[in-house]
Amino acid sequence: MSDVVLKVKSLKVYYSTLHGNVKAVDDVDFEIVRKEVLGIAGESGCGKSTLGNALILLKPPMRYHGGEAIMDEKNLMTLPKKEMRKVRYRKISIIPQYAMDALNPTKKIREIMQDLLKEHGENLEKKLDIVDERLQIVNLPKAVLNMYPVELSGGMKQRVVMVISTLLNPDLLIADEITSALDVSSQKAVVQMLHRMKEERIVGSIAFVTHDLAVLYQIAQRIMIMYAGKVAEISPTEKIVNQPLHPYTKMLMASLPKMGVRYNEIKLKGISGYPPNLLNIGPGCRFMGRCPFAFELCTKDPPLFDIDGRKVACWIYRSEGDEI
Amino acid sequence: MTRKEFIYFILRNKKFVFSFCVLTFLAVLATFGPMLTPYDPLEFASFPYQPPNRDHWLGTNTFGQDLFTQLVYGLRSSLLVGLLGGGLATFIGLSIGFAAGYKGGWLDEFLMMLSNILMVLPTLALLIIIAAYLPYRGVAIQSVIIGFTAWPWTARAVRAQTMTLKTREFVDLARITGCNNLKIIWQEIMPNMMSYVFMVFILQFGGAILAATGLDFIGLGPTRGISLGIMMQQATLWSAIQLGMWWWAITPGAVITLIVASLYIMNTGLDEIFNPRLREL
Amino acid sequence: MVGGVKIIKGVKILQKYLTRKIVVYLLTFFFAVTIDWAIPRFMPGNPINVLVSRFAALPESIKVMQSYFTQAFGLDRPLLEQYTSFWKALFRGDLGISIYLYPQPVLKVILEALPYTIAVLLPAIFVSFMVGNRLGAFVARKKRLDNTALPIFYTLTASPYFWFGILLAWFFGVVLKWFPIAGAYSYLLRRSFSWTFIKSFLYHWILPFSSLVLVMLGGWAIGMRNMIIYELEANYSRYLESCGASQKLIRKYSYRNAILPQVTGLAIQLGTAVAGTLTTEIVFSYPGIGYILMQGILNQDYFLIQGCFLFIVIGVLLANFIVDLFYLILDPRIRKTYTGEV
Numbered sequence: 007m008s009d010v011v012l013k014v015k016s017l018k019v020y021y022s023t024l025h026g027n028v029k030a031v032d033d034v035d036f037e038i039v040r041k042e043v044l045g046i047a048g049e050s051g052c053g054k055s056t057l058g059n060a061l062i063l064l065k066p067p068m069r070y071h072g073g074e075a076i077m078d079e080k081n082l083m084t085l086p087k088k089e090m091r092k093v094r095y096r097k098i099s100i101i102p103q104y105a106m107d108a109l110n111p112t113k114k115i116r117e118i119m120q121d122l123l124k125e126h127g128e129n130l131e132k133k134l135d136i137v138d139e140r141l142q143i144v145n146l147p148k149a150v151l152n153m154y155p156v157e158l159s160g161g162m163k164q165r166v167v168m169v170i171s172t173l174l175n176p177d178l179l180i181a182d183e184i185t186s187a188l189d190v191s192s193q194k195a196v197v198q199m200l201h202r203m204k205e206e207r208i209v210g211s212i213a214f215v216t217h218d219l220a221v222l223y224q225i226a227q228r229i230m231i232m233y234a235g236k237v238a239e240i241s242p243t244e245k246i247v248n249q250p251l252h253p254y255t256k257m258l259m260a261s262l263p264k265m266g267v268r269y270n271e272i273k274l275k276g277i278s279g280y281p282p283n284l285l286n287i288g289p290g291c292r293f294m295g296r297c298p299f300a301f302e303l304c305t306k307d308p309p310l311f312d313i314d315g316r317k318v319a320c321w322i323y324r325s326e327g328d329e330i
Numbered sequence: 331m332t333r334k335e336f337i338y339f340i341l342r343n344k345k346f347v348f349s350f351c352v353l354t355f356l357a358v359l360a361t362f363g364p365m366l367t368p369y370d371p372l373e374f375a376s377f378p379y380q381p382p383n384r385d386h387w388l389g390t391n392t393f394g395q396d397l398f399t400q401l402v403y404g405l406r407s408s409l410l411v412g413l414l415g416g417g418l419a420t421f422i423g424l425s426i427g428f429a430a431g432y433k434g435g436w437l438d439e440f441l442m443m444l445s446n447i448l449m450v451l452p453t454l455a456l457l458i459i460i461a462a463y464l465p466y467r468g469v470a471i472q473s474v475i476i477g478f479t480a481w482p483w484t485a486r487a488v489r490a491q492t493m494t495l496k497t498r499e500f501v502d503l504a505r506i507t508g509c510n511n512l513k514i515i516w517q518e519i520m521p522n523m524m525s526y527v528f529m530v531f532i533l534q535f536g537g538a539i540l541a542a543t544g545l546d547f548i549g550l551g552p553t554r555g556i557s558l559g560i561m562m563q564q565a566t567l568w569s570a571i572q573l574g575m576w577w578w579a580i581t582p583g584a585v586i587t588l589i590v591a592s593l594y595i596m597n598t599g600l601d602e603i604f605n606p607r608l609r610e611l
Numbered sequence: 612m613v614g615g616v617k618i619i620k621g622v623k624i625l626q627k628y629l630t631r632k633i634v635v636y637l638l639t640f641f642f643a644v645t646i647d648w649a650i651p652r653f654m655p656g657n658p659i660n661v662l663v664s665r666f667a668a669l670p671e672s673i674k675v676m677q678s679y680f681t682q683a684f685g686l687d688r689p690l691l692e693q694y695t696s697f698w699k700a701l702f703r704g705d706l707g708i709s710i711y712l713y714p715q716p717v718l719k720v721i722l723e724a725l726p727y728t729i730a731v732l733l734p735a736i737f738v739s740f741m742v743g744n745r746l747g748a749f750v751a752r753k754k755r756l757d758n759t760a761l762p763i764f765y766t767l768t769a770s771p772y773f774w775f776g777i778l779l780a781w782f783f784g785v786v787l788k789w790f791p792i793a794g795a796y797s798y799l800l801r802r803s804f805s806w807t808f809i810k811s812f813l814y815h816w817i818l819p820f821s822s823l824v825l826v827m828l829g830g831w832a833i834g835m836r837n838m839i840i841y842e843l844e845a846n847y848s849r850y851l852e853s854c855g856a857s858q859k860l861i862r863k864y865s866y867r868n869a870i871l872p873q874v875t876g877l878a879i880q881l882g883t884a885v886a887g888t889l890t891t892e893i894v895f896s897y898p899g900i901g902y903i904l905m906q907g908i909l910n911q912d913y914f915l916i917q918g919c920f921l922f923i924v925i926g927v928l929l930a931n932f933i934v935d936l937f938y939l940i941l942d943p944r945i946r947k948t949y950t951g952e953v
Contacts, residue, residue, distance in 0.1 A: 447638055447642050450878075451639055451924060452882030452923050452924065452927045453882055453883075454882065454886030454889070455886070455919075455920050455924060455927075458916065458920065459647065459916065459917065459920045460650065462908060462913065536769070543771050544771060547890055547893070548901075549905060550908060559771075562774060562777065566894060571777060571784070571785050574785060576781050580778060582774075583770065583771055583774025583777060584774075586770070587766060590770075591762075591765045591769035593769075594768065594833075595762075595765055
């Protein structure tokens with residue numbers, strides 16, 4: 007058995023609109039290995055959430071335009087509906103961005119759990135001990151089982167969703183922007199809970215989608231930076247922070263506020279310009295327009311270069327022998 | 331939504347295009363129909379009991395009146411009631427909804443209580459009791475009493491929308507720069523609800539036609555003249571279907587159904603145009 | 612302890628919700644009675660003169676006018692007194708004397724007709740609500756089926772109730788001759804609890820009943836279809852799907868949520884349903900409230916018209932209240948978090 011849980015190869019997921027395709031995920035390659043937390047980061051609109059959602063539930067207006075996402079030797083993108091249904095929840099599960107209204111308002115938490123488990127041939131009664139345990143991990147009383155979602159606060163609902171999503175110990179959990187709506191102390195608590203779930207083998211690997219690099223620094227082993235629908239760089243967390251490769255990553259790191267620095271002394275560096283419009287976008291490096299290092303080669307799509315086990319999509323890192 | 335996109339979606343929406351064509355046809359028929367017929371709707375035209383034929387496209391009734399003539403005149407008054415009654419109900423509903431939603435406080439409480447009362451009160455019963463005591467009834471009076479009883483659900487919906495729009499920044503901005511309330515409602519809130527208001531009007535239009543037809547049918551229609559509901563009332567009173575005169579009893583109702591169904595379908599079509607989530611992909 | 616506090620809070624919320632509803636209903640009743648009182652007195656054209664002249668055409672007219680009018684209208688007394696005595700008469704069950712069925716009291720005429728109306732109306736509402744909602748939920752988001760079913764639903768809901776009745780009466784009564792199209796039972800029979808009578812009653816009942824069910828059904832089906840589409844787009848549906856739930860479960864959940872606004876819709880539609888029943892009765896000469904109301908209108912029997920009005924209002928208010936109670940059982944959100952908006 008290989009150590010790779012999910013292998014994504016040149017995956018393309020577009021949104022079709024009246025005016026053409028919005029190439030939200032365009033030719034993306036990466037893999038997630040066992041017991042790993044992979045952070046997926048980027049500006050809003052870079053396609054990271056689309057990627058996370060497409061892996062588990064590909065439905066209109068999202069459209070699959072090629073590539074693969076291999077899990078257990080099956081391509082999730084072309085799996086028949088019936089089989090995909092079995093993969094969801096048991097193999098791959100999600101804590102969605104909208105976790106705070108992911109629960110049907112007219113059903114008790116217990117009923118929701120029961121119905122979902124039944125769909126996968128399980129029984130809640132036999133799992134009550136496990137549910138109990140998990141509720142403890144996310145710091146909720148057992149009584150929530152008999153409550154309706156309206157009786158819970160937003161944060162509580164999100165934690166209930168964390169428990170529900172992981173009931174069948176999925177091999178891969180997608181956490182989509184789960185810290186974005188929270189204050190800093192709740193963010194920390196949620197990250198810790200997720201970490202504990204991984205330590206206790208409740209979940210295998212985690213794909214942690216967020217725009218917040220500070221949060222990723224706490225939990226992720228590797229970080230994948232996305233820019234305008236493409237992978238810019240995939241590196242271990244330490245490296246991303248200390249020795250970023252891609253010009254975009256460099257500028258992103260420089261733009262982060264740092265502790266102990268006062269901004270009237272040093273100006274906070276933003277990245278000038280805006281990401282390109284992904285509608286009907288043509289070839290060429292997408293960061294070209296904002297990149298201080300851009301040169302003639304950048305009018306072509308850069309491949310992912312392998313630098314000491316790190317991946318970077320920038321022509322600067324081509325080696326002499328590379329064909330162009 | 332840009333203008334181009336809007337036109338594209340409108341033309342692509344089969345529901346809208348279909349209902350628009352039907353309604354246009356009926357409106358044209360009501361406007362010019364009376365010119366196509368040499369008869370008067372209430373005068374004796376020819377032999378009674380004739381089924382549809384070349385001289386009398388929809389046949390004649392027991393009194394020898396030409397039914398096509400009755401139908402086009404009746405269509406006219408039905409559309410008129412829809413326009414006036416539906417328009418009035420929409421107008422009252424809007425005004426009360428804006429006032430309640432924008433002002434809030436005791437005015438809101440009072441208006442909502444009033445709308446609650448009118449909502450549970452069965453409208454037709456109310457119409458009956460008012461209309462029964464009117465010595466003279468015409469299309470205008472009918473429209474007015476329908477308009478004054480049909481507004482509550484519109485008012486409630488408009489109120490809810492106004493309350494959410496009221497808290498938006500652009501309304502605050504207008505308030506800070508010293509616009510008066512009427513101007514804010516007219517210039518800032520209303521334009522943001524135009525599509526919704528139009529859809530409300532369509533529903534009210536259909537509702538008014540149905541209400542008027544019901545009144546006509548139980549004998550509280552216009553005291554003079556003809557309407558589709560009166561045609562059916564007479565057909566029932568003179569046992570048209572027992573005598574096999576389907577052309578007398580069934581055609582007028584089929585036209586009403588066509589109008590109202592088209593209006594409802596147009597409403598759904600517009601809903602799909604304005605709400606991208608409902609579009610079939 | 613916590614549980615106890617919660618229950619008490621819950622009861623208070625319930626009380627608040629119901630009190631508010633009841634206040635609205637009482638006010639409506641008060642309003643309706645006031646209209647019933649005011650209209651003959653303040654309408655232009657002096658309707659009371661018309662009334663008096665109507666009575667003048669009857670035998671013993673002078674006696675009637677003397678004994679009855681002074682009592683019922685008390686026209687010589689101050690308005691306030693007229694108003695209070697109107698209420699007093701109402702609580703005595705005195706709704707006046709029918710002209711059309713002279714000298715029967717209006718109350719008796721109405722009570723005789725009421726069972727027929729209830730016999731078609733209540734089953735029709737119930738059946739159409741159940742079937743219509745199921746159908747609407749079934750066709751939602753199923754392209755082909757939706758495109759065929761939707762025009763049918765629209766035609767049903769757009770047709771005037773009585774016209775649909777005429778259509779059925781013509782087709783099943785005149786063309787096919789399967790069902791009778793007049794009366795509530797055979798003219799040869801007298802009312803009794805015999806098997807023959809019940810058979811005849813059901814035989815006459817089926818057409819008006821089906822006509823009502825079909826027209827009402829269209830509205831429910833369209834409403835449910837639209838609600839389900841919204842619910843299927845809701846985040847909780849997407850989450851269920853992401854968790855590998857079957858379409859069946861997702862639709863079941865949507866239905867559970869969509870049925871709530873439909874119950875509210877039921878309350879709003881009650882008035883229309885009653886009105887539809889009244890006109891349908893006329894088509895089938897079915898001796899319910901609608902039929903006698905039409906007779907009242909044709910014979911300018913104002914006491915009868917007013918009595919019918921009051922009974923319709925009372926009926927609709929009662930039904931509304933029942934729907935409220937039902938809603939309370941269905942929606943946990945009201946039970947748990949009711950905050951004041953009715």
